Amino acid sequence: MVGLGPRKPPSRKGSMADVPKDLLQTIQHLESIFTVDTSKLTEITDHFVKELEKGLTKEGGSIPMIPTWCMGFPTGDETGTFLALDMGGTNLRVCEIHLPEAKGEFEIIQSKYRMPEELKSGTAEELWGYVADCLQQFVDYHHEGKKPDALPLGFTFSYPATQDYIDHGVLQRWTKGFDIDGVEGKDVVPPFEAALKERGVPIKLSALINDTTGTLIASAYTDPRMRIGCIFGTGCNAAYMEKCGSIPKIDHMNLPADMPMAINCEWGAFDNEHVVLPRTKYDVIIDKESPRPGQQSFEKMIAGLYLGEVFRLVLVDLHSDPAAHLFEGQDITKLKKAYTMDASFLATIEEDPFENLSETADLFQNKLGLRLNKPELELCRRLAELIGTRAARLSACGVAAICKKQGWKEAHVGADGSVFNKYPHFKARGAQALREIFDWAKSQKDLIEILPAEDGSGVGAALIAALTLKRVEEGNHAGIRDPQGLLEGTGHHAKK
Numbered sequence: 235m236v237g238l239g240p241r242k243p244p245s246r247k248g249s250m251a252d253v254p255k256d257l258l259q260t261i262q263h264l265e266s267i268f269t270v271d272t273s274k275l276t277e278i279t280d281h282f283v284k285e286l287e288k289g290l291t292k293e294g295g296s297i298p299m300i301p302t303w304c305m306g307f308p309t310g311d312e313t314g315t316f317l318a319l320d321m322g323g324t325n326l327r328v329c330e331i332h333l334p335e336a337k338g339e340f341e342i343i344q345s346k347y348r349m350p351e352e353l354k355s356g357t358a359e360e361l362w363g364y365v366a367d368c369l370q371q372f373v374d375y376h377h378e379g380k381k382p383d384a385l386p387l388g389f390t391f392s393y394p395a396t397q398d399y400i401d402h403g404v405l406q407r408w409t410k411g412f413d414i415d416g417v418e419g420k421d422v423v424p425p426f427e428a429a430l431k432e433r434g435v436p437i438k439l440s441a442l443i444n445d446t447t448g449t450l451i452a453s454a455y456t457d458p459r460m461r462i463g464c465i466f467g468t469g470c471n472a473a474y475m476e477k478c479g480s481i482p483k484i485d486h487m488n489l490p491a492d493m494p495m496a497i498n499c500e501w502g503a504f505d506n507e508h509v510v511l512p513r514t515k516y517d518v519i520i521d522k523e524s525p526r527p528g529q530q531s532f533e534k535m536i537a538g539l540y541l542g543e544v545f546r547l548v549l550v551d552l553h554s555d556p557a558a559h560l561f562e563g564q565d566i567t568k569l570k571k572a573y574t575m576d577a578s579f580l581a582t583i584e585e586d587p588f589e590n591l592s593e594t595a596d597l598f599q600n601k602l603g604l605r606l607n608k609p610e611l612e613l614c615r616r617l618a619e620l621i622g623t624r625a626a627r628l629s630a631c632g633v634a635a636i637c638k639k640q641g642w643k644e645a646h647v648g649a650d651g652s653v654f655n656k657y658p659h660f661k662a663r664g665a666q667a668l669r670e671i672f673d674w675a676k677s678q679k680d681l682i683e684i685l686p687a688e689d690g691s692g693v694g695a696a697l698i699a700a701l702t703l704k705r706v707e708e709g710n711h712a713g714i715r716d717p718q719g720l721l722e723g724t725g726h727h728a729k730k
């Protein structure tokens with residue numbers, strides 16, 4: 235099938251001529267529950283704006299809106315060598331980043347380590363031990379024989395962590411399927427540092443960072459029009475720069491009203507109270523069966539971890555409905571296994587270039603041992619389209635809400651993550667939703683654009699570490715617990 239260009243993401247609605255009537259009815263039902271029309275988009279966005287504001291108040295709301303103590307954008311003049319560690323949902327990445335004198339440039343070396351699946355539900359000790367081992371390996375390999383100064387580290391820890399200081403973060407709750415005992419409710423930095431110390435690794439944590447904040451800062455380093463950093467990956471979230479004067483919950487710190495502060499929204503928690511999101515019974519099941527029911531309502535409808543699972547739950551449900559005639563007489567044991575399909579399964583279906591959907595047929599045959607007839611293939615394709623489109627359109631509501639709240643009529647938004655980078659048509663569908671929400675004239679170009687970001691958890695984390703040290707050197711100690719301690723051994727010194 236030929237793509238129809240960015241304005242009209244493709245749809246197979248027209249290829250249903252040979253689909254029997256009852257299956258057609260099923261498809262129509264799925265369309266009705268998974269479609270988010272323009273008026274719903276607007277309703278969600280307006281409610282989102284209120285919830286973002288609420289999160290900044292002393293009383294707070296569902297969306298955590300965490301002040302990160304990353305207080306300003308880079309100028310391009312940052313220099314030095316930094317380490318960056320990214321503990322994401324799937325991989326652990328360690329980088330060494332050199333920021334040279336040349337404005338806006340960087341050099342990077344990096345190693346990736348797989349996050350073993352069993353670690354995600356293991357013990358805190360195993361987790362920090364594994365992370366420290368990876369860092370040790372990296373430092374030993376790249377600084378062989380030399381004892382470097384304590385290398386300043388930006389640690390990207392992409393979970394909701396409350397930060398009283400920049401080198402501190404109390405994990406509110408695990409997300410993205412992690413379920414490690416003894417970490418929630420505690421500062422993650424001391425056990426991490428203890429594991430490094432035990433191994434004698436010469437690293438000094440300068441900043442604990444969310445991936446969205448890293449994305450915002452890295453993107454702004456190369457594009458000054460960047461206003462928001464987003465991740466659409468295993469999880470989803472955004473960060474933007476607020477003014478301290480607009481954050482009532484830090485009023486007591488008496489910071490200058492126009493001083494900037496990056497806010498890690500943690501918008502995955504939007505609508506945990508189920509006021510506005512058009513949840514289906516499948517979303518309800520995902521939530522109920524997850525390690526943290528009642529949390530991350532928005533994320534569970536749009537993030538990569540869940541897209542395949544929504545799809546799977548629909549198919550299992552239809553199979554059990556005699557009227558739907560789906561996979562009749564076939565053994566669906568493999569399909570019954572939770573989280574057996576990831577978002578790439580849906581992506582492959584949506585990308586199937588053949589009119590007879592033969593790649594989709596092969597996929598079902600190879601992965602699930604199911605033989606699909608043409609109407610069943612059509613249903614699966616349409617369902618993947620519906621789930622992928624819903625995710626992109628709902629995601630756009632979050633972006634639109636931040637822009638509306640801040641009064642930004644034009645903005646660049648830096649986005650990263652597997653869904654944004656790899657899921658077919660995600661960008662075009664998101665752009666289309668923004669158009670509908672803001673009702674831009676047809677002749678008008680996109681005023682708010684979601685663009686591929688710079689490397690947030692590498693370059694972004696290094697820049698935030700650099701900005702933090704610079705700020706301490708210059709005497710701005712807001713959100714710094716121990717200014718002298720933070721500089722110690724790093725080769726950085728407070729300016730006289």
Ligand code: BGC
Pocket residue numbers: 391392393394409410444445446465467468469470471472500502533
């Ligand atoms: C986490 C966020 C993170 C996002 C994207 C969510 O599950 O709570 O901290 O930014 O995933 O990685």
